[in-house]
Amino acid sequence: MSDGANMSLITGAGQGIGKETAKRLARQGISVGLLDINLENAKLVEEEIRNDGGSAIAVACDVGSRKSVENALALVESHFGATPLLLVNNAGVGGPFHRVDEVSDEEWEWIMNTNLRSVFLFTRYLLPKMKQAGYGRIVNIASVQGQFGASRSSTYVASKHGMIGYTKAIAAEWGHEGITCNAICPGYVDTAMGIKSPEITDYFRKVLEKTPVKRIGLPTEIAAMAAFLVGPESGYINGATITMDGGITAHVGIT
Template identity: 40%
Template sequence: MNERTLRNEGATMEADPRERPLGAPPDLRLDGLVAWVTGASQGVGRSLALAMAAAGADLVLTARNEGALTDLAERIRAGGRAVEVVAGSVGDPADVAAAVAAAERTWGRLDVLVNNAGIGSSYRRVEQVDDQEWERVLGVNLGGAFACCRAALPLLSRSDAASVVNVSSVHGAVGGERLAAYSASKGGLEMLTRSLALEWAAKGIRVNSIAPGYLRTEMTTGLREHEQLGSELLARIPMGRFGEPSEIAAAVLFLAGRASSYVTGTTLFADGGWTAR
């Protein structure tokens, strides 16, 4: 049917909504939404916070580095967005609760949670990894995301556009030699994403993840600058370069906002072609 309506003997029959073209493609704006970004003081988290603010979101920012968070918040406020800063660790239940309380006190709701906080592991073989390192990496990268999701659920349930974006890694799907703890934590985060997507779909909460490859961040400096290991990593990236933190921002905006309203339980890879080999 080409016409918007079909008139028959004075009655009006509207065209099938499935056949109506979009008036305009969905955009990546987050106007009117409140987002919580963990690990926002540097690297990927900082880039995501700036991108979300530029897209119209108000923000709760958390990380352990209070000074860096405060500087970031001042920059975002100068651009006209509201920001709450809560210094602390996703591994501390009190700090997690304080971030949720800040969102409820200021806005009375939370629409988006970006679980970005994470730490790397030592580049050692598994027999050299002690219990403390294993527990620390799993505790922050997987346990921290779980804790934030669980704490944020009451507020997310109030939103009509609720979304969780977990920042995983290419190593959540592709194992990494000498990265047992890190790979296990990110693989677990992928399964947490899928499980929560199933559990929370009926609540109207979408849960997705993004899996970056090797980006130019503080976490990868040692590997990137190592003469042998850096060259080996580049040789495995079809695009032949390390990514920039800002290059995953659009993908996160897509998953966070209304443009992805029918997307849940999925992972977007931003890895320079690593997993396509």
């Protein structure tokens, strides 16, 4: 198998779920390309991984911009000497939390470019190379808001539904090439975007009431699932939407 099967790309790796996924993969001996719009944070993660004996490179990247994505991928490829065949599309943005009639074109484009166009840009570049290698693993970090609607989050909801649809389409189209593509749908996770976001504290109180396990998720729990899905033992999971929400989506009834 190509060297690239032991190399990964993680977008939004400077903090939160992306950071924990990067650290976990590095501990498993996988080289990690840490792509983030916030290079300072990504460099701190790089340092942490290297101090731990792992292999990592931090690269500045705006995942919604084709030029930025192509530049970042070229840098990672030349640093590692091969194309990474493990991809975690994790970078994402949520708010501002506006009603549809308050959403500006700029907000729509920013959220859709970061959350959804990015997945197209990365897969467009990497799928032919994965095909050549006969192997590839793609994990898209979507959201439970890709499975149901929510007020004041229409663009985010649309982007995450799109991500899940795109995951299934890639799975159907590329599975016979040794490439799998799956989505993880976290519920509410303890990161800057999740519970730590002060703007939506009341909302989270309501979320906890509706969460059967009565807690929010940890970024390390999402990272563990992402690590399994990019691993060699996950080959029969393809096009799946794996919900990790403490039972929120199971609990839609009145009681």
